[in-house]
Amino acid sequence: MARPRTFNKNEVLEKILIMIWQHGSCGLSLDELARKLTLSKTSLYSAFGNKDAVLSLCLDLYERQYEQPMIDSFKGEKVSDCIRNFLAFSSRRFEALQTPPGCFMFNCAIECSSLSASFKDKVEQGNSAFRQSLKLRVLDLTTNKDPEYIDSLVDMLLVNLFGLASASRMNFPLSGTHLTLLDKCFE
Template structure:
């Protein structure tokens, strides 16, 4: 009978979630394999066996980040009026402290951070980022199209252009938040943008 090996004594999904928070709070380059070993209480061999090298582990974490974000974005935009939901999406970077965990406080948007650290010299990272931006724009444009039809949002611009503006805004706020963000000023800017979209 062939040997199947000893089963893993950890939940891969839970480990990836904790690694995501560590990478998110420190960044790719500043997170060493030893940092991961210490924070996750796993041996190097177990990490390599489950996730591959640090880069593969990081990209898996980024994909998990986006998958979670996309589900939350779709749910928020389908739950009721679009503009209040979009305000919450844009305001999130100003409230990053709420995501603090025992492995650190997240800095900005993980997609934006990946853009800064790995794009364009890493093809896989570039693909994840491009796909995430395209999905954000598509999801938000679809919601804005519904909101235009319902009279909630101005018809002064195409939904795709409005969605692109919102993408640039949320990514910009996320980047600025890494250096410290004046929450009141950020929320005032968000409110100004939301008011401009209002019918």
């Protein structure tokens, strides 16, 4: 008979997400994760499966806990309000001290060459779903339904988002200047 689990699976998964987000997954083994979490490797395998399964669960958690609120911040009466709210929320999110700098998805994309094909596909699907969610929000709010305009606007948002993620990894200040400039553009 298996021994009952002595740890909270959700809390441990959150810790694993933060560790991978902070240090990457390339050189991180389940042995090292177990050691850092003071758990046995058997307990980790039993709770989460292999490294790919752990990464997949972390990605799911990240999407629910960090990306969905970012998408939800894209709201307002006009597209300009939505863009400002989205970028302001994203800036605050990337500056938050309780999470590592940057973006877990962005970090996974950077490490792509060292990840399994199935996980790379999952990251790509997540990125595509994020883009599609933004696109649908833009379509709901804009009177200009030109596909090229919509795609360009969404691409601009994503480029800014990736820029914020990169800037946070380099400890650049994220609040202030770019949002002040944005306000001037929309006056």
